[in-house]
Amino acid sequence: MITAENKKEYYQALIDKNTEYEGVFYVGVKTTGVFCRPTCPARKPKIENCEFYETAQQALLASFRPCKRCRPLSHPNQVSELVQLLVEAVEANPEKRWKDRDFQELSVNASTARRQFEKRFGMTFIEYARARRMGLAMKLIRGGEAVIEAQLSTGYESSSGFRDAFSRIMGAAPALLGERKILKASWLDTKLGPMIAIADNETLYLVEFVDRRGLEREVERLRQKLKSAIIPGSTQPIRSIEHELNQYFDGKLSEFKTPLCFLGSPFQKHVWEELKKIPYGETRSYSDLAKAIGKPSAFRAVAQANGANQLAIVIPCHRVINTDGELGGYGGGLIRKKWLINLEKRSLK
Ligand SMILES: [Zn+2]
CATH class of the missing domain: 3.40.10.10 (DNA Methylphosphotriester Repair Domain)
Known part of the structure; x- marks a missing residue:
């Protein structure tokens, strides 16, 4: 950091x-x-x-x-x-x-x-x-709506690698969206490094560290499931999660209220619901979690569902560790996992 x-x-x-x-x-x-x-x-x-x-x-x-x-x-x-x-x-x-x-x-x-x-x-x-x-696409997201507008008016369509990179990752060039559902993506600078948030006007679909392993595939899955394209910009759920994350990182918020959408299999959703119940400042093991959903032998599948979480921090998969007390894995990296667990413990005192 x-x-x-x-x-x-x-x-x-x-x-x-x-x-x-x-x-x-x-x-x-x-x-x-x-x-x-x-x-x-x-x-x-x-x-x-x-x-x-x-x-x-x-x-x-x-x-x-x-x-x-x-x-x-x-x-x-x-x-x-x-x-x-x-x-x-x-x-x-x-x-x-x-x-x-x-x-x-x-x-x-x-x-x-x-x-x-x-x-x-x-x-x-x-x-x-x-x-x-990803950096090319992120550049547009970082710039926000104004950048897209500027690019459209100055012949964005003919500009080099940007359009291709952006449409390959985010679904379509902004001018070609047509009738498809549109999600907005914003870049959030946080204490733990930059994150990306994707939402429509009602709910948040994804919030992740920009350097998370497999982020590009996650974004692609999200686009395909919702048959949507993603353009730079902000919506109410994005503004809400940005505010809440800032408070969380300052140790002043323990429960998120931004409306979420869980996009996964019924099993994954069940695991994520259970994850949300782990209290702030506490940890559970993968097998605790498997027991909690009534499938004590399914801890591997539980660990996988944990890893498939697209709402970092908000669904607190960082609160799940190995039975032996070791940290286990984390898509955003173990340094961050440790930092988050420590932040919560410290803030409880
Ligand atoms: Zn140089």
Whole structure:
């Protein structure tokens, strides 16, 4: 988690081109749309134009592209030509969805690419390409309705990768929606990192951390189930959840009132209803939960339903841990799970 203090420290390191901070943070520069490593030789931005990230993936998801001068994806040591080739291939076509045959076209072995990327960046090449693509769509969502309107009036239809990336992830280009149901999506900056919220005028369908594993698939499932398209914007349930989450993160709210829609199988819905009953500040094990729904042997299915939750924090799947007291899994990452459990325990006192 990057605090206000970290921010000052990182900015100083950036000014000093301090090599000790290589790999500790990346900086996104709002005025240019690129992200850099701390020692970038380019002229340093003003602090108000900097956003700091702990991983390259987070910077990509926030819609920054890698700087051509400091090549944030090729440090600290020189990367192989293979990795460089792949990064460049993504930049040439950032909205593309990569398949195995695309590697063949580049004469690259898919599993070598996977291994080298993972070793270097802690994510596979496919995850890298997805983060870059998601980032493009997220850029429009972050900008909100005004950005879409501006793009429409300045020939959005002909603008590069944006439309493709956006429609591949969110369902359709805004101008082509026609009769379909429309959901709105907003970017929420929270203490625990950026989240995305999707709702119509009545209920909230999804709220997730932007870097959650599998978010793109979740969004796709949501679109297909509701036969809908998603455009940037806000609705009453989004404004409500944003307000409630802020209060929650400050330890001032223990129960959410924003209207929710559970989109899942009857079994999943049953599990989610039961999850909502776990009191603030307490935890349960997967087998406790299985017993509570009257299916004590189904704890694996329960764990899966837990993982399929699309309403992070609001349906408190972070309150479910392993029987032995270990944290278990969490789609938003274990650091966040731990933080949430601690927040609730602290706030109860
Ligand atoms: Zn740079």
